[in-house]
Amino acid sequence: MILLPCIALWALALLCHAALQKNFQRRRAWIPGRHMRIVLRMARGAAIIAALTLCLACEGAAGIVTWCLAAPAGGIPVSLYLGLRTPVARQMG
Amino acid sequence: MSGPAPSFRIRLSWLHAWPGFIAGLFLICIFISGSLSEFDTEITRWMQPEFRPSAAPPSPAALDRAGVLLAEKTQGGRRGMISLPGPRDPALRVIYADRGERAEVILSPEDGHVVQVRETAGGMLFFAFHHHLNMGRVWGSNLTTALGVALVVILVSGLILQLKALLPELMLFRPGAQTRRAWLDGHLMLAVLALPFYILMAWTGSLIHAERFFPGVGAERPPAQMQEARSAPSRDMSGAGRHGHDGRRARAGEGGGHAPAASLASILADARGLMGETGPGRVQIARDRISVMQADGHLPGPGGLRLDYDRVSGARLKTPPAQDAMAQTRQTLSALHMGHWESLPVRWLYFLLGLAGAGMMAAGMTLFLIRRRQENRAVQSVPLRMGEALLMTSAGGMPLACLAVFWANRLIPAGMEGRAGMEGLVFNSVWTACLVYCLFRAFSGRTRRGWHDLMLLTGLAGLTLPVLDIATGGRLPVHGDFVFAAVDLTGFVCGAAALRLASFLRRKVGAVYPVMQERAA
Numbered sequence: 001m002i003l004l005p006c007i008a009l010w011a012l013a014l015l016c017h018a019a020l021q022k023n024f025q026r027r028r029a030w031i032p033g034r035h036m037r038i039v040l041r042m043a044r045g046a047a048i049i050a051a052l053t054l055c056l057a058c059e060g061a062a063g064i065v066t067w068c069l070a071a072p073a074g075g076i077p078v079s080l081y082l083g084l085r086t087p088v089a090r091q092m093g
Numbered sequence: 094m095s096g097p098a099p100s101f102r103i104r105l106s107w108l109h110a111w112p113g114f115i116a117g118l119f120l121i122c123i124f125i126s127g128s129l130s131e132f133d134t135e136i137t138r139w140m141q142p143e144f145r146p147s148a149a150p151p152s153p154a155a156l157d158r159a160g161v162l163l164a165e166k167t168q169g170g171r172r173g174m175i176s177l178p179g180p181r182d183p184a185l186r187v188i189y190a191d192r193g194e195r196a197e198v199i200l201s202p203e204d205g206h207v208v209q210v211r212e213t214a215g216g217m218l219f220f221a222f223h224h225h226l227n228m229g230r231v232w233g234s235n236l237t238t239a240l241g242v243a244l245v246v247i248l249v250s251g252l253i254l255q256l257k258a259l260l261p262e263l264m265l266f267r268p269g270a271q272t273r274r275a276w277l278d279g280h281l282m283l284a285v286l287a288l289p290f291y292i293l294m295a296w297t298g299s300l301i302h303a304e305r306f307f308p309g310v311g312a313e314r315p316p317a318q319m320q321e322a323r324s325a326p327s328r329d330m331s332g333a334g335r336h337g338h339d340g341r342r343a344r345a346g347e348g349g350g351h352a353p354a355a356s357l358a359s360i361l362a363d364a365r366g367l368m369g370e371t372g373p374g375r376v377q378i379a380r381d382r383i384s385v386m387q388a389d390g391h392l393p394g395p396g397g398l399r400l401d402y403d404r405v406s407g408a409r410l411k412t413p414p415a416q417d418a419m420a421q422t423r424q425t426l427s428a429l430h431m432g433h434w435e436s437l438p439v440r441w442l443y444f445l446l447g448l449a450g451a452g453m454m455a456a457g458m459t460l461f462l463i464r465r466r467q468e469n470r471a472v473q474s475v476p477l478r479m480g481e482a483l484l485m486t487s488a489g490g491m492p493l494a495c496l497a498v499f500w501a502n503r504l505i506p507a508g509m510e511g512r513a514g515m516e517g518l519v520f521n522s523v524w525t526a527c528l529v530y531c532l533f534r535a536f537s538g539r540t541r542r543g544w545h546d547l548m549l550l551t552g553l554a555g556l557t558l559p560v561l562d563i564a565t566g567g568r569l570p571v572h573g574d575f576v577f578a579a580v581d582l583t584g585f586v587c588g589a590a591a592l593r594l595a596s597f598l599r600r601k602v603g604a605v606y607p608v609m610q611e612r613a614a
Contacts, residue, residue: 018265
């Protein structure tokens with residue numbers, strides 16, 4: 001049952017990715033410091049690699065498919081959550 | 094004097110937009126029916142509530158009875174097979190081709206008596222639609238293959254168009270932004286994250302019928318087999334092709350009309366020992382041999398194991414020669430496309446991502462129409478109205494037509510002759526009615542009202558599906574049988590989503606069509 005951890009890792013990676021983007025920071029009036037940015041970048045890379053390693057270790061070559069499928073499964077809910085939680089006035093920016 | 098040549102980006106934008114819109118009208122339906130096909134076996138079980146699964150493995154008497162019945166049903170060289178009970182489908186089925194259509198008989202695993210269940214098109218209705226759009230197996234398959242190739246082109250052109258903003262806007266979704274921006278965000282959100290899945294589906298789907306579309310692919314197959322595949326395409330639906338074993342069928346002229354002289358139970362016991370955890374799934378009987386194919390559930394690769402036994406003595410024959418690399422690749426890609434080797438959660442992901450693909454295309458096509466509408470504000474052209482009506486029929490009418498099949502399955506009397514055909518007729522009729530209604534709404538300038546009504550009907554049909562199921566013979570999820578609950582719950586969730594959309598559109602309808610408000614007042 002590696003799918004759930006894999007989806008969670010992808011969600012974490014994509015959340016970090018979103019937090020690193022200027023449009024995300026502008027809409028939330030939040031500017032991460034240098035150390036925070038490094039942490040976010042490292043977390044993003046580590047989560048993606050950890051998900052891939054987990055899939056390959058458990059399912060071999062077929063794990064690639066699971067890894068690819070887990071990306072939208074983790075990313076779309078995060079994207080929807082971020083989009084729906086942002087006040088409409090700030091979405092225009 | 095001609096002006097400057099359009100830039101590469103403009104050409105690419107045209108390639109993404111126009112062929113994308115035209116192909117999208119079909120692709121939305123293919124994606125929705127493909128998602129449903131992922132659970133075709135489960136849908137068939139839902140549509141036959143009379144069948145009570147048994148935990149007992151099939152007895153020798155039941156297997157022998159299945160062998161005799163298969164021989165009866167496949168007289169005259171028709172194709173057929175025995176589908177053994179498994180985790181997905183606990184029924185012992187004898188599947189055969191009857192006048193070019195798939196037919197089956199369910200046997201009791203205890204003693205082999207025929208279980209009386211309602212005749213139904215079942216999940217195969219959606220699979221067949223996904224496969225050839227009800228346009229005939231040659232033209233329809235060629236069209237879906239062409240659409241698969243078109244999808245790859247459309248996806249790649251869209252990827253190149255958005256390459257610059259791909260990573261920075263990967264997670265950007267602003268539903269409250271202006272209309273065009275919000276639709277574009279939705280389109281990109283659903284497209285980019287699942288892009289590998291869409292490309293995988295388009296590519297593998299195209300290659301399933303590659304031999305018809307790309308003549309070179311079939312070059313390694315023996316000429317006689319190629320000839321048979323071309324002359325008798327209807328045999329694809331006899332069952333074996335559905336399960337991805339089309340590359341390993343019994344040879345031409347051998348199938349049909351032969352009862353096994355050896356005991357099937359002892360043959361299956363031997364096969365079970367060699368096939369391991371997944372075990373045997375299907376049995377085909379030819380003139381001189383009995384072929385046992387491994388059940389779905391093995392990982393994609395060289396394909397499931399097939400063992401051949403002598404029809405008279407039951408002795409295991411020499412292991413069939415390994416398939417050539419082309420056939421193995423084809424079978425692996427077919428398994429990847431159908432996802433039957435995957436675990437249940439991954440198959441759910443296939444289902445959800447298929448629906449996400451339909452949503453992605455609908456969002457893109459809506460964006461296309463919004464742009465055209467803004468360009469032609471003064472002239473509400475006929476093609477634009479037609480495009481709106483077709484999009485509504487494709488994205489809004491298709492889910493309603495699918496739900497109508499579920500309703501028809503329970504409302505048409507169980508003993509009626511030809512009720513499987515009736516279910517297909519209901520599907521086509523509802524969809525045609527949707528087309529007529531959408532054309533009426535689009536040409537009367539009330540597109541959103543049309544969307545609202547379709548979503549409202551879909552929502553009501555989906556939300557009340559569990560009630561219909563319980564009232565007409567469905568079962569509560571006891572003894573680990575969750576199929577009925579899963580189908581009901583999926584219908585309920587889809588219905589709730591459609592109603593939410595209808596309620597959103599209801600607010601918009603008032604804003605866009607003040608005339609209606611005046612009339613209501």
